[in-house]
Amino acid sequence: MTKDEFITKGNELLKYSKLIYVGSVDETGFPNIKCMFNLSNENINKIILSTNTSSKRVKQYIKNNKACIYLCDDAKFQAINLTGFIEICSDYASRKALWREGFEMYYPQGINDPDYSVLKFTAKAGNIYSNLSNETFDL
Amino acid sequence: MTKDEFITKGNELLKYSKLIYVGSVDETGFPNIKCMFNLSNENINKIILSTNTSSKRVKQYIKNNKACIYLCDDAKFQAINLTGFIEICSDYASRKALWREGFEMYYPQGINDPDYSVLKFTAKAGNIYSNLSNETFDL
Numbered sequence: 001m002t003k004d005e006f007i008t009k010g011n012e013l014l015k016y017s018k019l020i021y022v023g024s025v026d027e028t029g030f031p032n033i034k035c036m037f038n039l040s041n042e043n044i045n046k047i048i049l050s051t052n053t054s055s056k057r058v059k060q061y062i063k064n065n066k067a068c069i070y071l072c073d074d075a076k077f078q079a080i081n082l083t084g085f086i087e088i089c090s091d092y093a094s095r096k097a098l099w100r101e102g103f104e105m106y107y108p109q110g111i112n113d114p115d116y117s118v119l120k121f122t123a124k125a126g127n128i129y130s131n132l133s134n135e136t137f138d139l
Numbered sequence: 140m141t142k143d144e145f146i147t148k149g150n151e152l153l154k155y156s157k158l159i160y161v162g163s164v165d166e167t168g169f170p171n172i173k174c175m176f177n178l179s180n181e182n183i184n185k186i187i188l189s190t191n192t193s194s195k196r197v198k199q200y201i202k203n204n205k206a207c208i209y210l211c212d213d214a215k216f217q218a219i220n221l222t223g224f225i226e227i228c229s230d231y232a233s234r235k236a237l238w239r240e241g242f243e244m245y246y247p248q249g250i251n252d253p254d255y256s257v258l259k260f261t262a263k264a265g266n267i268y269s270n271l272s273n274e275t276f277d278l
Contacts, residue, residue, distance in 0.1 A: 023170030031162030033209035070172035
């Protein structure tokens, strides 16, 4: 597989994943996983996700911005693990871009709710598991 | 929720999870996620999983045995993240306990295939996300 084929495959998998798995490293060095909704993402190199500013996850990424995002197609036994960095965006433009109807359930004050933030993930490498083999690419 | 209720909930979630998400920290400090088959596990405190001895995951756990296991019930918006330690077991008893028909696809030489290993996870803490709130317990 070439790097371009990997990116195409990753973007395809991302586009059709309603849920994605996001990894962080906590203050005591343990990995943590959280399942998050995937909205508006079509490019594995830059993935944006909404979250609570007060969440454990945000506190973890402020201290350690190393992250991973895992995309999985169970039916095809294909999976991609992306490693990269998370940036916490609290600017209005990022928050508006991700806002969806129904988010009031999580953020009662709407787009300006101080507890609403956006995580921006930038991939630096990716690993694909497919047909019982693994390949890794720098991005 | 009490600690006992957490354990009961976790064991229930584990029992019905065909797939679980396993986290590690790689040599450069990035979290990594892998989806694995859940076989024979009924107790969140000790979870066993089969894997290839030659896999990246095994190399990572030899260097850094801090791990997490994530269990998720998408329909109920409930999820548990367990943090703990992974031990790599290559003894015959552990390998036999986890062996299943069809594993020859992954390990052509059978139970004694040197590429077949068992990971034993011992939880030290757990976090539950349910009804929009988080609770953490020492295990």
